């Protein structure tokens with residue numbers, strides 16, 4: 001009873017419990033893992049520990065009403081392998097009514113025509129399943145030719161670049177998370 005009334009008051013005051021936000025990421029060389037951990041640190045007890053999509057199942061997504069999904073672009077404009085393998089299972093989760101935010105790692109100098117494309121390729125698969133997208137991010141401060149991840153003049157999620165702008169990642173994460181929390 002006591003815990004029920006505590007939960008009740010947390011909901012009434014708009015506080016959010018630990019399990020509301022789940023962070024899932026794929027990462028081949030560790031850069032997206034690092035960003036996932038920075039995001040989790042910024043969110044503190046609002047989020048659970050980041051989970052590698054390689055080890056995740058669709059039921060894991062169902063635990064959260066807000067999902068933060070991280071994906072790097074690989075093989076020139078393609079999704080990271082572990083996300084690619086997970087795709088057939090996406091529709092096994094219940095996405096309707098959930099809120100999704102995306103983040104991506106890319107290399108704007110090495111791959112200027114496909115910078116962060118995977119972010120869009122992933123969203124393209126998830127969008128028809130019905131969640132709301134938050135966390136769009138400005139393109140100012142990046143230098144690239146083309147990106148599928150830019151929609152209506154903004155990245156559809158946070159873009160980071162460990163190869164060329166690693167020093168900016170932490171401040172980008174901080175600013176992004178601050179905005180994200182306001183949109184929840």
Ligand SMILES: Cc1cc2nc3c(=O)[nH]c(=O)nc-3n(C[C@H](O)[C@H](O)[C@H](O)COP(=O)(O)O)c2cc1C
Nearest residue numbers: 027028029030031032072075076077106107111116
């Ligand atoms: C073979 C190869 C292809 C890549 N293709 C792209 C690309 O098309 N677009 C992009 O933005 N980054 C591309 N990258 C850069 C990676 O996205 C970048 O290194 C990222 O930080 C890797 O993240 P991870 O360490 O989490 O796997 C590529 C890197 C390699 C080695």
